[in-house]
Amino acid sequence: LERLMMRIETGFASPRDLTALRISLEQVPQIAPLVEEEFPDVSAVISKIASALVDQPPIRLSDGGLFKQGYDHELDQLMTIKSDSKMWIAAYQTRLRESFGIKTLKVGYTRAFGYYIEVSKGQSDRVPPQFQRRQTLVNAERFITDELKEFEYKILSADEKIRGIEARLFLELRKEVATHAPVVRQIAKKLAHIDCFGALAKLALEREYVRPEVEEGGVFEVEGSRHPVIEAAQENGFIPNDIHFEGQLAIITGPNMAGKSTYIRQAALIAILAQMGSFVPAGRARLGVIDKVFSRIGASDDLARGQSTFMVEMTETANILNNATERSLVILDEIGRGTSTYDGISIAWAVAEYLLTCPGKQAKTLFATHYFEMTELAEKYPAAFNLNVAVEENPDGIVFLRQIKPGCADKSYGIHVARLAGLPHVCLKQAEKKLHELEKGGPKMKKNTHQLNLF
Incomplete structure (x- = not known):
């Protein structure tokens, strides 16, 4: 409705746009009793459009017949002249044939020459003097008469007048309908609210969402939380997980593909759904009021602005640290992975420490990482705690259980994931050899211990 009214107000609406508006507004009286909502009366604009335009108007005004x-009244008269023209032509042709005994005589029309009387060469000697020759063809002669000229002028001028009247009437109609824009927008806003709440209610029933308990405190407890998008896309069910903040900042470790990113994203989505008044995908949910939800997820560059992946990551992280509050929810995924290992660990540690200690910035945080050194934060700060994604090892490899449990992961399982991804066997063997070498304290990269002082 809003888009249609914008086209009508700006003068770009076609005849079909006005009909679409009428059809939409006709549904409002049927909706109102179902939702016990009062809507403004738009019967005047509905009846105006209905009385003016045909049920299936053309796409363009220039096509006519709308x-x-x-x-x-004037348009009706001209349309009658136009519609009766075929009958007049047929009667005129019959009259000429009978009057002059020319059986091959016929009356036709071309864009180049207009209306004409055509007679074959064999009967052209029977043509009366009042016939004026217009064109000679191989096998026929074409003529015109004063009577046919007068008819042609009347028909062609009728077409031109019809186009002009239809254009004027349509512009007047569109302008009148545009005056109802504020009322139509008011209806559109109410319908949008009904549509939104109806969709959320339908989703809650179909997916067995629950009503969250929202309170003023800083609590965030969700039992059996699920990711709403992934759950809808999966046919074999979604493994739920509890979200309990034992402290303020959770360090989540585990292999790639295990479900760390899904877990922190579903926490953010549940928070947003609860704040907007929706039911949430969980068994039970109790949340405090959250002022902002911040996320730093994914790897992407911004070549147009000359920013690398790591620069984009740091810019977004800076925005979080500068704007987060104690009422915020922050989800961070793999902070620091876009640079060297030591720099990455240092930055990730500093970000987590800042969120743990800076007054006014101590937001509830879910921090997914592959840096196992980060798990030591829980030993240093009581507000930090460790979570990991359960993995089951067997002779054939590993199985992701998709379950979040307390504690930190014992392995990275990077080579196992590489095997699942289909890396060549030779490459995997070389990776295992290098891993054992590094774990035993083998050859290491030379480090430049000098770090430029930026402050």
Whole structure:
């Protein structure tokens, strides 16, 4: 409705746009009793459009034939002249044939020459003097008469007048309908609210969402939380997980593909759904009021602005640290992975420490990482705690259980994930050899211990 009214107000609406508006507004009286909502009366604009335009108007105004008979007297007269023209031509042709005994005589029309009387060469000697030759063909002669000229002028001028009247009437109609824009927008806003709440209610029933308990405190407890998008896409069910903040900042470790990113994203989505008044995908949910939800997820560059992946990551992280509050929810995924290992660990540690200690910035945080050194934060700060994604090892490899449990992961399982991804066997063997070498304290990269002082 809003888009249609914008086209009508700006003068870009076609005849079909006005009909679409009428059809939409006709549904409002049927909706109102179902939702016990009062809507403004738009019967005037509905009846105006209905009385003016045919049920299936053309796409373009220039195509013509968009107004109903009886809407405009002058237009009706011209349309009658136009519609009766075929009957007049047929009667005129019959009259000429009978009057002059020319059986091959016929009356036709071309864009180049207009209306004409065509007679075959064999009977051209029977043509009366009042016939004026217009064109000679191989097997026929074409003529015109004063009577046919007068008819041609009347028909062609009728077409031109019809186009002009239809254009004027349509512009007047569109302008009148545009005056109802504020009322139509008011209806559109109410319908949008009904549509939104109806969709959320339908989703809650179909997916067995629960009503969250929202309170003023800083609590965030969700039992059996699920990711709403992934759950809808999966046919074999979604493994739920509890979200309990034992402290302020959770360090989540585990292999790639295990479900760390899904877990922190579903926490953010549940928070947003609860704040907007929706039911949430969980068994039970109790949340405090959250002022902002911040996320730093994914790897992407911004080549147009000359920013690398790591620069984009740091810019977004800076925005979080500068704007987060104690009422915020922050989800961070793999902070620091876009640079060297030591720099990455240092930055990730500093970000987590800042959120743990800076007054006014101590937001509830879910921090997914592969840096196992980060798990030591829980030993240093009581507000930090460790979570990991359960993995089951067997002779054939590993199985992701998709379950979040307390504590930190014992392995990275990077080579196992590489095997699942289909890396060549030779490459995997070389990776295992290098891993054992590094774990035993083998050859290491030379480090430049000098770090430029930026402050």
